[in-house]
Structures are given as structure tokens and as C-alpha cells.
Amino acid sequence: MSDISKQPHEKQILGHPSGLFYLFFAELWERFSFYGMRALLTLYMIDVIFAALAERDYATAAVYASYGSLVYASTVVGGKISDQILGMRNSIFLGGILMAVGHFVLAIENNMAFFLALSLIIVGNGFFKPNISTFVGTLYEKGDPRKDSGFTIFYMGINIGGWIAPLLCGWLAAKYGWHYGFGLAGIGMLTGLIVFWSGIKKNVFGDRGLPPNEQVMHKKILGIKQGTLIPILAVIAAPLIALLLSSYKAIATDGIFADQNIVNVIFKGIGIAVLAYLAYEMYRATLDERKKLIVAVLITFFMTIFWGFHELSGSVITLFAARNVDLDGIMTAAQTNSLNSMFIIILAIPISMMWTWLTKKKSNPRTPYKFGLGLLFAGISFYVLAISGASANANGLVPFAYLLLMYFLLSVGELFMSPVGLSKMTDLAPLRLMAFVMGVWFLSSAFAFQIVGFIGKQLAIESSDGNVGGLDTLTTYTDGFNLIAMYSIGAGVIVLLFSPLIKKLMGNVH
Numbered sequence: 001m002s003d004i005s006k007q008p009h010e011k012q013i014l015g016h017p018s019g020l021f022y023l024f025f026a027e028l029w030e031r032f033s034f035y036g037m038r039a040l041l042t043l044y045m046i047d048v049i050f051a052a053l054a055e056r057d058y059a060t061a062a063v064y065a066s067y068g069s070l071v072y073a074s075t076v077v078g079g080k081i082s083d084q085i086l087g088m089r090n091s092i093f094l095g096g097i098l099m100a101v102g103h104f105v106l107a108i109e110n111n112m113a114f115f116l117a118l119s120l121i122i123v124g125n126g127f128f129k130p131n132i133s134t135f136v137g138t139l140y141e142k143g144d145p146r147k148d149s150g151f152t153i154f155y156m157g158i159n160i161g162g163w164i165a166p167l168l169c170g171w172l173a174a175k176y177g178w179h180y181g182f183g184l185a186g187i188g189m190l191t192g193l194i195v196f197w198s199g200i201k202k203n204v205f206g207d208r209g210l211p212p213n214e215q216v217m218h219k220k221i222l223g224i225k226q227g228t229l230i231p232i233l234a235v236i237a238a239p240l241i242a243l244l245l246s247s248y249k250a251i252a253t254d255g256i257f258a259d260q261n262i263v264n265v266i267f268k269g270i271g272i273a274v275l276a277y278l279a280y281e282m283y284r285a286t287l288d289e290r291k292k293l294i295v296a297v298l299i300t301f302f303m304t305i306f307w308g309f310h311e312l313s314g315s316v317i318t319l320f321a322a323r324n325v326d327l328d329g330i331m332t333a334a335q336t337n338s339l340n341s342m343f344i345i346i347l348a349i350p351i352s353m354m355w356t357w358l359t360k361k362k363s364n365p366r367t368p369y370k371f372g373l374g375l376l377f378a379g380i381s382f383y384v385l386a387i388s389g390a391s392a393n394a395n396g397l398v399p400f401a402y403l404l405l406m407y408f409l410l411s412v413g414e415l416f417m418s419p420v421g422l423s424k425m426t427d428l429a430p431l432r433l434m435a436f437v438m439g440v441w442f443l444s445s446a447f448a449f450q451i452v453g454f455i456g457k458q459l460a461i462e463s464s465d466g467n468v469g470g471l472d473t474l475t476t477y478t479d480g481f482n483l484i485a486m487y488s489i490g491a492g493v494i495v496l497l498f499s500p501l502i503k504k505l506m507g508n509v510h
């Protein structure tokens, strides 16, 4: 059965090509660095970078949103350059090195260094993240039944990194200082690169991931080989992106773009361009393709809403944890960032087994129902935080159990949507649009951060005193969470109501 894809010379571990485990550990350490840093980012901006501002929450929300949007949007560019010029291996090395340097630059306490560091991580992630994910896919031949479980194992790696990193980096930051936390994130990234490099040395990848065509690498532009030019351009891009990030202030106090910065406006442009291109492709497509593309657009749209609430974990929810959750003797606010990944590790296998079991009983719900339920779970999770205020103590601190339950429900929602959506996108897109549709999938996370920024700004607390919290901030947050819960539950109900129709559009795709 699966023998077709087993190349005789390739070593297998646990029934998978051994290369999977090198990619697993490389991605585990890369996500370790990504999420270790993310756990500290919001609090670091509030306490250090913007500490002198009364509107520090607002500035932090704006920069966090721009960083998140760009860190995911860059993957579209990185994926394309890899496909056409660099190949996955070179891209992963380039991206990993840039990210590691970025984390180390964060150790310098200076505003310009801070923005430059975030930019290096943005460019680095653009080269690393999409390519390591597609690399996993290349380990299996088309139709290999082990591919799904290969991706599940890989998703575990992501979340082991996302679970441990906030605990360790958060602990280091609290005990020894921010820069030790960021430094450990950088060491994590270097470890990931060493794992990847040792995989190449042991030849576990065969000839996969090499540049698509050596000649393209050597082709000269302005007298410089493309293979050399791209890393140079990547490094040059970083200070330019830093300029964008540092434009976190509104570009007009009055008028059409009041309250928006340059990155917000750029993302509006990207949104319109993507929609226009999709409309053009739909116009050209056959009827069956068109129906499936509509579903792909809907999946992306609902995914954007979901991530827009989910990704609040690194910003508003971290602040809520710091200001209004009783964490005494349990963990620090930065460390609460590990809870989502912890629940994903616990729940990923049981939930995927549940789908297999339901398939056997011929009652595995089709994708739109899972999406509707996923949004409902997300909504209920925020509702838990909304009602937590009623149990606050005299200092305005709510019991930790609410936060724990919230992350449990949110993680169930994530598992109903993210892995399912990703695999459906590959089924729904016509082959000629596959790369573009995958790019749009990553863009859904990028656009989600625009929602995160909007909500973060609405819930920003203005204060001339850094030590805000307690009863002063409690209702701002709980009212906000209540509204988010309503939107998410409303979206979930709408998806469920339209599911019979969406199901029809999906044709034979489950």
C-alpha cells in the first residue's frame, strides 16, 4: 500500500521517512524561538519600549498588529522566491539565520534596534515557515496515506515548541531580565538550524529541497548572482520594514485614514488586490472550479475571523492575564502563552481519532459544520472570560481556572478548523492555483492581525502610571470579551445555517 512511496534506500522511523523527524525538531526549535519571543513581546513593549507613553497600550497594539500581519504576509513572498530560485533548503537556512540574528538584536535595549529585530524576524520567518511546511509534504508521494499523520506529527512539533518556550523564556525574563528571555529564543533558533543541517549532512532528504534549477541561482542580475542577490535584498529589506513598523502612529488625526498607520493602509490595498485577482480567476474558471473557489474563499474568510480572535492571546489576553488574573504561585503572565499549545498537544490526537471513528460510523461532519462549531467554541471560550469578572476578588483578579477553561475551549475550536481547513484548501484549489491559494491561506493569519490590532486599540487602557490593573481595567476587558464572544458565536451560527448550501458547493470534497 504505502510501499510505493518508500524509496528502498530511505531509512524509516515509526513508519515515516526519517527526514520527517529532522524537520519536526527543526520546526520545534524555530517555533520555540517564535513563541518564546511572542510571549514576552507585548509585555516588553508596555514595560520598556513604550513605558514613557500614557498611550502605551495603544502603541503596543498597533506595533503588535503590524508585526503579526507582516510576519505572516512575508511567507507568501518567501514561498514564491523558494519555488522559483532558492529552493527550500537555502530558504530555510537564510530564514533561520535572519530570525536568530533578529532574536539576538532584541537583546539591545534601544527603540531602533527593537524595530530592526522585529523586521529581521519578519523577513526570516517569510523564508523559513512556508518552506519547512512544504518540505514535509515532499517526503511523501502523492496519495501516500501516511501524509496526514506526518502533518499531525509535524503540528505536534510546532506546539511542543509553543508550549515549552513561553514557560522557559517567561521564567528567564522574570528572574534575570528580558534579554535573557529573548536570548534563549535566539539559541532555540540556532538549535533548529543545527538540527536541519545535521539532517542534510546525514543525507536524510535525498535530493529534495534543492534549488529548482541551478542555472537560475547563477543567473546574474546587475552583475550579482541571484543566489547571492536574494540574501542581500533580504538584509536590505529589514531596515525598510523597520521603518514601516515604527510608523505605528496614526497617519492622519482627522479624515479618512484617521486612526490608521501605513501598515493598516497597505493591508487594505493587499486585500483589494487579492479579491480582484480571485474575482478574475473565478470568472475564468469552469463552473465546478468556481464553486470550489467560492468555498476556498469562505474557508479563508472564516479562518481570518477565528485567528483574529485567537491571536489576541499574545496581546490583549496576555495583558488581561497580567492585570486581572490571579496568577499568584501558578505562572507569570508571559507563561500563560503556553496554555494554547499545551491543550493542542493533549487534544490533537484524540480529536483526529474522533474524526476517524466518526468516518467509520459514516457520521463525520463535513467541513462547514466543523467550521461553524469551531467558531462557536471560540465564542464560548471568550464568553468564559467575559463572565469571569463576576468572580473577581477585591483586587479585581479573577481565578486562573477561567483562563485555563478559555484556552481549553479555544484549542478545541482551533483543532476543528485549522488542520481541517488546511487540508481542504489543497483539495478545493485547482492545480494551477494551488500555490496562490496556499499563499491566501497564510494571508488569512496576516489579515487576522489587523483584527487583533483593531481590538487591541479599542481595549487600550490609557494611563500615566505603568502599574494599571485590578478593578480599573477589569470591565474594559470583560465587556470587550463579551462583544468578541457575541461576534464569534454569531459567525458560528451563520456558518451552521449556511452549511447545507456550502456543502453543495463543495461537490465531492468532504
Ligand code: GLN
Pocket: 031, 158, 307, 311, 445
Ligand atoms: N500555531 C500555528 C503555528 O504556529 C498556527 C498559527 C497561525 O497560523 N496563526 O504554526
